[in-house]
Structure formats: C-alpha cells, structure tokens
Amino acid sequence: MSEMKKLGRSWRLRIRTVTPMHIGTGSILLRDYDYRTAYKETFVLDQDAILTREYERTNIVPIKSAGLYTTERDLVSGSGLVRYTLSGETSLDQIHEQIKDARGNLYIPGSTFKGALRTVLLARMAADGALAGISFKRGSPKTAAQPFEQAAFRPKNDDAKFDLLRALQVADSEPVPVERKTLLLQHVRVIADDSASIPVAVEAIPRLVTFVSSLRLDDYLLGEHRAELGWGSAADLMEQLPDLANAWADRQIERDQELAKLNGWAEAKKTYAAMLKRPRTPGVFLMQMGWGTGWESKTVGTYLPEEQIHAARKEFELGKPPQWRDAWHPDFDKPFPKGHRLTVKEFGNNAPAQEPLGWVLVEMKAV
Numbered sequence: 001m002s003e004m005k006k007l008g009r010s011w012r013l014r015i016r017t018v019t020p021m022h023i024g025t026g027s028i029l030l031r032d033y034d035y036r037t038a039y040k041e042t043f044v045l046d047q048d049a050i051l052t053r054e055y056e057r058t059n060i061v062p063i064k065s066a067g068l069y070t071t072e073r074d075l076v077s078g079s080g081l082v083r084y085t086l087s088g089e090t091s092l093d094q095i096h097e098q099i100k101d102a103r104g105n106l107y108i109p110g111s112t113f114k115g116a117l118r119t120v121l122l123a124r125m126a127a128d129g130a131l132a133g134i135s136f137k138r139g140s141p142k143t144a145a146q147p148f149e150q151a152a153f154r155p156k157n158d159d160a161k162f163d164l165l166r167a168l169q170v171a172d173s174e175p176v177p178v179e180r181k182t183l184l185l186q187h188v189r190v191i192a193d194d195s196a197s198i199p200v201a202v203e204a205i206p207r208l209v210t211f212v213s214s215l216r217l218d219d220y221l222l223g224e225h226r227a228e229l230g231w232g233s234a235a236d237l238m239e240q241l242p243d244l245a246n247a248w249a250d251r252q253i254e255r256d257q258e259l260a261k262l263n264g265w266a267e268a269k270k271t272y273a274a275m276l277k278r279p280r281t282p283g284v285f286l287m288q289m290g291w292g293t294g295w296e297s298k299t300v301g302t303y304l305p306e307e308q309i310h311a312a313r314k315e316f317e318l319g320k321p322p323q324w325r326d327a328w329h330p331d332f333d334k335p336f337p338k339g340h341r342l343t344v345k346e347f348g349n350n351a352p353a354q355e356p357l358g359w360v361l362v363e364m365k366a367v
Helices: 003-007 047-058 110-127 146-153 232-263 266-276 306-316
Strands: 009-017 024-030 035-038 041-045 082-087 094-098 168-170 184-192 200-204 210-217 284-288 339-344 359-366
Touching (some): 110 146, 232 266, 232 284
Antiparallel strands (some): 009 210, 035 041, 041 082, 184 200, 184 339
C-alpha cells in the first residue's frame, strides 16, 4: 500500500438537484434597492454602477435607492446595471439571498453537505440504540444536541481533536455561473391545516442543476488511531455512507409521502413517489439539505422516545407561533411539526403546494 493510500481515500461527488434548493446567506434583498421586476423576471441590480451613472449624469450625489434611477430599458443583461437575472417575479418586497462565492457564482458549501451527512450518521446510531438514555442539553436550543453528538462522535473525550467527523472532509463544490437556468425566484409557504402563512420569496437553484465536489476519508485516523480516539465501531459507518444516506432518505420520503396523501398535496406526492422509484445504483444516494427542509431533516427527533420529544418541545417552545406573545404550552394532541415548507407558484396564502425543498441526488465515485 502506498503512503498516500494510507493517509486517505477520495471520491468525486456529482450532486444534482432533484427539487429546488435554497442555501441562504442570512441577507435579504429589498425591492428597488437591490432588485426590480419586469417582463416576468427579477433583475438584481448593480447599485454602485447605477448610482455612479446618476452622479455622472447630474453631478449631484444620489440620495434615492438605486432602483428608482432605472427604467425598464436598463433591465437587460449586459447593460452594466444588472448583476444577474432571476427567472420569475414577485409582488413581495423582500427576497432571501442564495449563497454565492466571492465571484458571484453558485456553489454548495462543504459544511452544508457535511452537515447533512452528520444527520445521516446520527440517525443510524440512534436507530441502532447507541444513543439510548441520552437527554438533550437544557438552556439554548443551539446546544441542545451536544450530548447526542458527544456520545456519537466524541465518546472518549468531548474535545474537537477526538471528533469522528474530523476524518470526514468535504470540499466546497466547484462554482456554477448564475444564469436564468441555474437560479430562479421561488415562492415558499408553510403548508399547515390550521393556519395560513404568508409566502416568502427566495433565490433557489432549480431542478437538474449539477455541482461537482469531493469527499475524503482520513484513513490515518480511521485505521490505526481509531481505538486511541475512542471511535470503535462507529468508524465503520464511514464506509457505508451511500447506504446510510439512502436508508435515511427513504424513511423521510415515506413519512412525507403519507403526509402529502393526507393533505392532498398532489404535486408533492408525485415527487415523493418518483424519488422512491429511483434506480438503486451502488454509490448513488439521495439527501436533503439547505433551508426549508424541516425539523425532521436536521435532527434525530423522530428516533427519540415520545416523552423526550415532549420535554424538548416545552423547553425550547418548539412549534410556538412566531407572533405569540403570551405564555405558551405545546398541544401534544396535535401533530408536530404541524406544517411543512413547500414551493408554491402563486403569491396567495391559499396557493396549492408544489414541491419539497432541498433534495439532491449524489453520485459518489472513487478517484
């Protein structure tokens, strides 16, 4: 065995979107400041170029928002006043921005992909009973899962140097240019039985856009040092990532398909059925990641005993309506979570549900 082989193995990842995916920056684009809509498209503006043009034209410092200095004739690619164009338009005044690299290209962060694999690994350990008897950490919801993560990934020592996920390294994907076919304006709404929600507009990568990335396993750590680091049999799960991801995806899809049937979400039901019928090819798997994918896609809550779920809902007020100001207690007789974020084509509160968010098909090929 070569010295390089001892250090680790690498795989090429081909990641293709199956449903629209939004990975947010936390930033909001504002109408007339950052974008304008026309011709059934949305134009994200180059504010510096617009304000510079206005100053050069009038010799007066512009004080209004950039969009107010543009006409529909300016809203074309190549005008120098538009950064990029989104397919679709909105009547809403805010759009949640999609993450991009320093050059303005689309990409999938390695941390986002690795986070989805983390949930896959935790789910398998929970299903095998390795996390039985562990309770969430009280206090902040951001640290609630620490006891589960420690038991799963740092059983010997709660220190980052002993973390099993050190041996799993995922690179940021290669960039994909922003074009009308690679980025759209998508409306998303929480679909629930007992309440209507206002749709939100997001920049989203549409179906059938492909990204290329890479994954590496550190065999130096997973091999001769696994006992020293306390990983034991958990390290073996790293060899089963495609199978574990498919098992987790099937469980998620089957549950959501039943919910779609129950609520009459015809388009979502068709999407789930198609995903379940996919060819089962070695090294190919489905995963869900990004914004709007729901509580169940990022936790192992469905594997916990009911009393633990109830305790977590009370402690962290899970399911509390955003505008609720009085004392609140969860109703354990109602389903939780009560709603799912699904895409919609129209702006209204009663627009029919379309597709779930964030599903990708991954081909993992050794290199």
